Amino acid sequence: MTSIDDQLKALRETLTTQVPYTSGTHAVKEEDLILFYEVPGEDHAHRVDLGRATEADLAALTVACQKATFGVGGKDVLDESYRKAAKMDANRFSLRFDVTALLNTITPELLHGQHVDEDNSKVLVLRAEMYKLNVYGPGSFFKAHKDTPRGEDMIGSLVLVFPTAHEGGALSLEHDGKKWVCDSAAEIAAAPQTPALAYVAFYSDVTHAVETVRTGYRVTLTYNLYLSDRHATTAGIQRRVLEPEQAFERTLRALLADPTFLPKGGLLAYSLAHQYPLPAVPDSAGEYSKEKRCYEPLPSRLPRIVPMLKGSDARILATSERVGLTTHLKVLYGTDRRYEQGYDVLTDDVLNIEHVYDYEGFGREQENEIIKMGARLNRDKERVEQVHKKIRESDDYDPEEDWEERDLTAQGFIDVHWVTRLTELNQVRSSYVAYGNEPSLGHVYGNAALFVDVPAAGQGVRA
Numbered sequence: 520m521t522s523i524d525d526q527l528k529a530l531r532e533t534l535t536t537q538v539p540y541t542s543g544t545h546a547v548k549e550e551d552l553i554l555f556y557e558v559p560g561e562d563h564a565h566r567v568d569l570g571r572a573t574e575a576d577l578a579a580l581t582v583a584c585q586k587a588t589f590g591v592g593g594k595d596v597l598d599e600s601y602r603k604a605a606k607m608d609a610n611r612f613s614l615r616f617d618v619t620a621l622l623n624t625i626t627p628e629l630l631h632g633q634h635v636d637e638d639n640s641k642v643l644v645l646r647a648e649m650y651k652l653n654v655y656g657p658g659s660f661f662k663a664h665k666d667t668p669r670g671e672d673m674i675g676s677l678v679l680v681f682p683t684a685h686e687g688g689a690l691s692l693e694h695d696g697k698k699w700v701c702d703s704a705a706e707i708a709a710a711p712q713t714p715a716l717a718y719v720a721f722y723s724d725v726t727h728a729v730e731t732v733r734t735g736y737r738v739t740l741t742y743n744l745y746l747s748d749r750h751a752t753t754a755g756i757q758r759r760v761l762e763p764e765q766a767f768e769r770t771l772r773a774l775l776a777d778p779t780f781l782p783k784g785g786l787l788a789y790s791l792a793h794q795y796p797l798p799a800v801p802d803s804a805g806e807y808s809k810e811k812r813c814y815e816p817l818p819s820r821l822p823r824i825v826p827m828l829k830g831s832d833a834r835i836l837a838t839s840e841r842v843g844l845t846t847h848l849k850v851l852y853g854t855d856r857r858y859e860q861g862y863d864v865l866t867d868d869v870l871n872i873e874h875v876y877d878y879e880g881f882g883r884e885q886e887n888e889i890i891k892m893g894a895r896l897n898r899d900k901e902r903v904e905q906v907h908k909k910i911r912e913s914d915d916y917d918p919e920e921d922w923e924e925r926d927l928t929a930q931g932f933i934d935v936h937w938v939t940r941l942t943e944l945n946q947v948r949s950s951y952v953a954y955g956n957e958p959s960l961g962h963v964y965g966n967a968a969l970f971v972d973v974p975a976a977g978q979g980v981r982a
């Protein structure tokens with residue numbers, strides 16, 4: 520019997536052991552295993568079903584291949600004492616198998632959770648580029664090597680092993696003085712569903728080798744794995760800008776050209792059309808700074824939502840930026856309308872106002888606190904942006920509610936045109952304790968929305 524201490528130590532050790540690869544089996548459809556390939560000098564494709572291939576089929580495939588080389592000091596070298604195998608370049612064969620589901624499985628393993636941020640939004644993705652088909656007949660092997668990185672962002676390799684009958688040919692991996700062996704033939708034989716492929720994905724710095732195939736043929740497909748960000752666009756893809764988006768851009772440009780539109784500058788505001796995982800209220804108002812005797816705000820978390828914008832929300836952003844305007848995702852807090860001075864405040868994050876004490880009942884105290892917090896959160900700005908809402912263009916415009924008579928811009932307020940009406944889809948709630956006659960719990964609501972800076976007529980892009 521091992522002691523509890525020993526077992527706790529064992530638990531601890533398993534947590535700190537890093538394994539530089541991930542492997543398993545992948546059930547596939549029968550048609551996923553059908554390989555079409557070129558034979559030099561012929562103008563029609565050959566077909567082999569790798570789920571049922573005979574030795575003769577695989578010998579014929581081998582004949583269509585070339586001898587496999589390997590990279591030494593930037594050159595491809597043929598040396599059958601180091602690598603004895605046949606290969607076919609990816610431009611000479613085709614296969615229905617789709618690697619997407621497998622990539623989704625190996626991504627969290629290889630990226631150790633760095634592929635998503637705290638909001639569970641994707642930030643990094645693995646991209647797989649099909650590289651080569653390899654055929655290892657009897658007596659074939661590939662001695663220990665590391666794969667040559669093809670490009671700066673290449674982080675590893677993925678090897679698929681097809682269910683062709685063979686013995687031997689295990690893939691051994693070595694990293695940091697530790698060794699592992701993946702016997703794909705045995706794994707395929709033990710797979711819970713058939714047909715199935717075996718896969719092994721490993722980092723580029725892992726030394727690996729294919730042991731000698733004793734009988735049969737071991738057929739593999741290799742992929743290079745690249746790290747890319749979710750928004751990386753592929754060279755050569757030209758998205759066609761559809762009519763509604765073109766009309767949006769034309770109208771936006773026409774507005775900017777009109778000197779009577781927001782003459783002193785201001786904001787165009789859009790409610791978000793989709794719901795997003797907005798950050799919850801921060802645990803604290805920030806770090807308390809003894810020197811400054813106030814809370815230093817935590818870094819704003821709203822910018823993390825920006826890459827997640829979709830549909831028309833993403834289009835507003837893209838088009839506004841294409842036109843040369845700056846965009847912001849902000850939380851809008853409306854202060855109490857019962858006050859003459861009622862106005863709205865924009866902040867870069869969800870407010871934490873739990874420490875607000877309100878002795879007068881709901882109203883003034885929160886209003887002041889929102890303005891103070893907003894000012895602290897909007898570090899890039901001297902003052903908090905106080906917004907005078909004009910709802911002229913939204914369909915529920917109510918002239919009674921409009922405070923246009925007062926020239927709030929002159930008081931340092933910013934003019935806003937709401938293009939789409941604010942909804943509660945992206946509303947956040949901050950709670951606070953209100954100490955009146957009886958302590959009670961109050962709430963302040965904010966709404967995330969998109970704001971686009973419009974410079975004054977004749978300035979910036981409007982010059």
Ligand SMILES: O=C(O)CCC(=O)C(=O)O
Binds near residue numbers: 653
């Ligand atoms: O076919 C295999 O199992 C691995 C092949 C390999 O290591 C390579 O092509 O670099």
Ligand SMILES: [Fe+2]
Binds near residue numbers: 665666676
């Ligand atoms: Fe390799």
